[in-house]
Amino acid sequence: MATVGIIDYGMGNLHSIAKALRYVASDEQIEVSFDPDALARMDRLVLPGVGAIGHCMDELHRLELDAMLADVLGQKPLMGVCLGIEALMAHSEESGGVDCLGAFPGNTVKFAEPDAQPDGTRRKIPHMGWNQVRQERHHPLWKDIAPDSWFYFVHSYHVVPDEARHIAGTTQYGVQFASVILRENTFAVQFHPEKSQSAGLQLLANFLEWDGQAY
Template identity: 50%
Template sequence: MQKIAVLDYGMGNLHSVASALQKVAPGEEVVLATEPHQAEGADRLLVPGVGAIRDCMEGFVRPGFAPLLRSAIQSGLPVLGICVGMQIMMRRSEENNGVDCLDIFPQPVKFFGRDLRENNERLKVPHMGWNRVEQKRDHPLWHNIENGSRFYFVHSYYVPAGGNEDIAGQAEYGVSLAAAVARENIFATQFHPEKSADAGLQLLKNFVAWNGRI
């Protein structure tokens, strides 16, 4: 039996993530870890997140999750980030007048803007709803997921796709954004796989089976 630790740092309802994991991996142990010691012995880590980046960073750093995450990455443990769980791994976010993040990935997190347009039509911010994701590289977490599948997004800030060497999936919403990034044993998505029907459940199933290698 594997132990899958979902890091609970007080940002968002994590039960939908845990329920989705239990659905795709009923024989595994899914733990909501509110403190680092509760994630000890985990075979893989999942970093979710919903909310403002400053609160997320404070909630993540205060209990000591940052060194736990860095240690897991260094040891080769499979890591999955979701939504703000992806953004906190970036260098810096424009949200809340600028917040330094964990700098695991070198990219910035930018605001969509108040006049976001596509084909001369104004787009709503936050970006909320289903969007197609173009797979930009082969990766075990895309296994059995058709290229161009639709996933569910909710966000006002994004990681740019242009010049992003870590991009694994791309979506379009007035700008080209990184729907997923990947490096070695880390895979992170801007979309919510737990809310993305069959394609999202398949991605979570792939994460449970992934050995952390590409």
């Protein structure tokens, strides 16, 4: 039986994403754990998270999960969700500037303060709610997901990969930003698939089927 480990470092909607993965799983065993040795033995890993990147990296280090992730990156399919996408970048300007896991070269930056619209309203920061994701490249993770599908976002920062080839999806919110990134068998999404209804569940199902190849 294939195993999927959800990395528990105390900052994530673990129940929701575990429930969603179990819903779409066929015979995969979904486990939530903070044990780096147990997680290293899993066939697939999910790095979720909500909150600030400084606390995230502190907890990953304290639990020795950063070292485990460094060892398994590129060895098995890994999915980052929300704060997880930020943690997988090389650096973030959040929390006064933080070095992150470095799976993707690049930085995480805050959305610029929005200009006033003609009617006096402004876009809100954080970016919260439903928005569309443009598929920027063909990939097995987009199987049975319509172009420009809607996903649910909650974030004030967005990733800026150094290399355009790592961008698999983009979203417009004042600026066009990378909302899905991919490198070898690691992919990460800015939105919450577990809150994104049918498109999000399909993405999770695709992750469970994905062999880690881009094709």
